[in-house]
Amino acid sequence: MMTDRKEIFAKISDTTHTDEYFLPLPKGYQKGKTKYVIVMGTVMSGLGKGIFSSCLAKLLQDKGLKVAPIKLEGYLNFDSGTLNPFRHGEVFVLDDGMETDMDLGTYERMLDQNLSRANFATSGQIYSSVLHKERHGDYLGRDVQMIPHVTGEVKLKLRQLAMLSKADVVFVEIGGTVGDLENAFYIEAIRELAYEEGPCSACFVALTYILEPRSLGEQKSKAAQLGIKQLMHMGIQPDIIVCRAENPVSEKARQKMSVFGNVPFERVVSMHDSASIYSIPGILRDCKLDFEVIRMLKIEDRINLGHERKEWGRWCDFTEKIGRENRSATIGITGKYTSVRDSYASVLNALEHAGIHLGCKIHLKWIQTTGLTDKNVQEHLKDVDAVVVPGSFGISEIEGKIACVRYARQKAIPFLGLCLGFQAAVIEFAQTVCGLKEAGSTEMDPQCPTPVINLLSDKKIEGSEGDLRLGGRNVEIKPKTTAWELFGKAESVRMRFRYRYDVDPNYIETLEKAGMVFSGKAPNQPVMQILEIPEHPFFVATQAHPEQTSRPLRPHPMFCGLINAAIKKKG
Secondary structure, eight states: OOOOHHHHHHHHHTOOTTSSOOOOOOTTOOTTTSEEEEEEEOSSSOSOHHHHHHHHHHHHHHTTOOEEEEEEEOSSSSSSTTOOHHHHOOOEEOTTSOEEOTHHHHHHHHHTOOOOGGGEEEHHHHHHHHHHHHHHTTTTTOOOOIIIIIHHHHHHHHHHHHHHHTOSEEEEEEOSOTTOGGGHHHHHHHHHHHHHHOTTSEEEEEEEEOBOOTTTTSOBOHHHHHHHHHHHHTTOOOSEEEEEESSOOOHHHHHHHHHHHTOOGGGEEEEEOOSOGGGHHHHHHHTTHHHHHHHHHTOGGGOOHHHHHHHHHHHHHHHTTTTOOSEEEEEEEEESOTTOGGGGHHHHHHHHHHHHHHTEEEEEEEEEOTTOOTTTHHHHHTTOSEEEEOOOOSSTTHHHHHHHHHHHHHTTOOEEEETHHHHHHHHHHHHHTSOOTTEEETTTOTTOSEEEEEOOOOTTSTTOTTOOEEEEEEEEEOTTSHHHHHTTTOSEEEEEEEEOOEEOGGGHHHHHHTTOEEEEEOTTSSOEEEEEOTTSSSEEEESSOGGGGOBTTBOOHHHHHHHHHHHHHHO
16 A cells, blocks of 8 residues: 555656546646745634735745745635725736735735736636636546645646745745635645645644733633634644734733644744834744744755844844834825725835835825815815825726815925826816816716827827736836936836826827926837926826835835925925
């Protein structure tokens, strides 16, 4: 009888339709070379699995290890592009154009990596791939099943990422909560993966929540215990339990989680609420969780402590500035998703990065643009030091955004427009300064008589004909402009986009003669991507999403420019 794991794996790894088991493997894949850290949630969603995973990954990265994150989502959408921000937070766009969950933004910021579609998967993608293979005849008459075909596709995705990234450790975040039907096949897949890869190849982390009812005045761990039990019923024994809570988790609660979860006490850690997510790597480092993972995966020989000292020093220089700002500024964020802060997660992070870098405490004022008009805009913006008009889709708020732009321009309030904020700035300027009273966008009014923002149909223009321009694009910067100065006098910069409507080339000359400067454009195309008004203290807008490429140690120049202008305005 064949019982040895290596023999079993060798037997099934190269088989297809002739065997009962089906296990596709990337060509050249070496079992056990790449290690896996799998993070799952119990009790409830929204606990910060992505934050924890990215912080732990950073600690390993600082030690010289190559890390690669991946988010596995349970929903059937092919990507996150059509998800409502009210329900799911912002759509984060990768450089290759993949529209993803906001957790990918957390990974990019914390690890300072540009990720790709290899770092993101949905159930829709997995099923689509399986069905495509079935139609192509890859299974050769086999009945296609959840096991082994769907689970095999998940394992293939993870192993492909391991080979593509050449990672020492792949961090796998499973979206949702243990017990959800939609992510059950992911959990089964990683259980199989851990077995196939062999001992010391996988580390399972269960992120749970410790309740603290105010009426009782003590922390309760029973719900967390039951969540861990449910995970164990699915064949997963957690190696680490991370306890989310409002306050530091008591030793008593941690002891209970240790006993009932079969996890050593030192691997049951508290991840309580923190003033900044950027302090969490320090919390995890203090409880030596990074070295616990390294020992479990037996990769001590791969780490570089000299590299860690250098990188951790740079990180501490950054985090030590948090809370020590010696000045402040109030920034108005104007949009229609203001009731859900996650809808503007990248904008908030970009403002925080710039504020910390400049020693300025950022106070946010949320301004709902739906229903905002020229008559009431002053009462909402009169006490702000700068205004950000971010992007969105739909017609319900465009007039409110235009009113905000007009007020900021006329009252010399520092202004930064993003995506739709850029388009609103063009429309407002055309209406007020150029005298084009009926200027507008064909997105909002297909019969607009003066479509300064239009869906371009010229096939010479890349991405026209209604398709979204997605992902990274090079932008040519006009010398001697504010943008040119912000970007360190660079002739070209890389920016990320997610939009469909452009400035109509027929109106560019009119806008420029009236004083608007288009300081950034697509190479060799009449596609305007950055604008500014020179006589204004700071009036800059871009069709791009610069907030999505801001990093803690490398704040985006546009946000630094805005905060600097706000500081000067405040005096």
